[in-house]
Amino acid sequence: MLKISGLNAWYGESHVLHGVDFEVREGEVVTLLGRNGAGKTTTMKSIMGLVPRREGSIAYKGAETIRMASNKIARAGIAICPEERGIFGSLSVTENMMLPPIVAPGGLDLDTIYTLFPNLKERASTSQGTKLSGGEQQMLAIARILRTGAKMLLLDEPTEGLAPVIVQQIGRTIREIKNRGFTVLLVEQNFRFAATVADRHYVMDHGVVIDMIPNHALEANMDKLHDYLGV
């Protein structure tokens, strides 16, 4: 579904990714684990075309996207829920929800989305998207990309800074959208949470992927993982 090879990326003069290689198969939930500054978010942004300078190969369904503008990548069927959530304060909650254009058939309809996120339905009339709580903003940021028909979802630290009960709800949501056939690439700091949703884990450090651990082998590799993540 998504195959990344030799990905390099730069912010201005600083060289952030140094040849990232990994792949995500259709229907999988895959996480990128790693310390702060390992290059996880930059990898996500590179896939979405949001990094000004990138080289190497990012193939989605066999088509090369490395030279595409981000709107073309979105139209190919990839959607991002960014780390900073990207909720617009000048738009109401409903406008935020309806903002991303439909890129393909097969997205979830609003009723299904409101079943997954009942609190969003209650807050639908809120005049400013940024007036929602952190958890509600996170759910809105996930919910609005489920509408678009994009089948490859990039979720960048969706649990960051949220209360345990909200984290659980997001975990349920990720398992639910996997069951519905979505493919998810997830950036996480919290590998205990990642273990509850993911099929495989890639570990990043200093701008490269250094290891891959299948979820069932996570327990056996705990020492190694602690070493990688420095926890």
Place this chain on the structure above:
Amino acid sequence: MFTILGIPGPLLFGQLLLGLINGAFYAMLSLGLAVIFGMLNIINFAHGALFMMGAFVSWMLLEYVGIGYFPALILAPLIVGIFGLVLERTIVSRLYKLDHIYGLLLTFGLALVIEGLFRNGYGSSGMPYRIPAALQGATDLGFMFMPNYRGWVVLAAVVVCFLTWLIIEKTSLGATLRAATENAPMVQAFGVNVPRMISLTYAGGVALAAFAGVLAAPIYSVNPNMGSSFINTVFAVVVIGGMGSILGSILTGFGLGIVEGLTKVFYPQASATVVFLVMVIVLLARPRGLFGKAV
């Protein structure tokens, strides 16, 4: 004859109407500036010249092709809007990565070039544009006689301003525009062709200026300087209303026109400076402008 505060009623209402007319042009022009600034982050100094082009194109349509006022109300904004689109694609778009000041300098230069070309071609004395037959004459409102054309200008400006506000605040296209003003890369990453939207926004703002130009043609003579005489006040309006605020531009435009009109009645000596006086006071008390969001 009745008087209000010692001022003859017809004089007061006459100046109020004149103020309202000027306010209508301030509102339409500052609205276009606000839309363009929100999206492109460029202070479009060429706005006055494009307003003048709107008047000139309607005059040319009548003079050379025999196309009258009402079709020109649609055609001239379209023609000048396309001109704006070409300007944006070929020249203005090269500056988005640079500081604000470059956009200001470039569009100021463009204004000088455009005005210079028209002055070279048509002189600066100005050409008359007749009020269309359907809008000639005046209506007795009881307290004053209102020239029909002036009433039409105010009405048309209110409708156009309201429609623009409606599109931006209440439609999904407007929601996308507002979102792109806030965070363009994010909106593009959802699949919106943001560069194309920016070009069309510039063209839309320019078309709004040209529409105002057509409305202005029968009131002021059509001449190359008509834009620059307006634009200084319009920039003051934008500053007072708050950069980038849609509703603020409209209300401040009409409001300052009226303030100017009233000043002409009560203290004519200050009528040319009152807008700038208001600007100074507003900037001292509320630097972001009356309707501007906190920075």
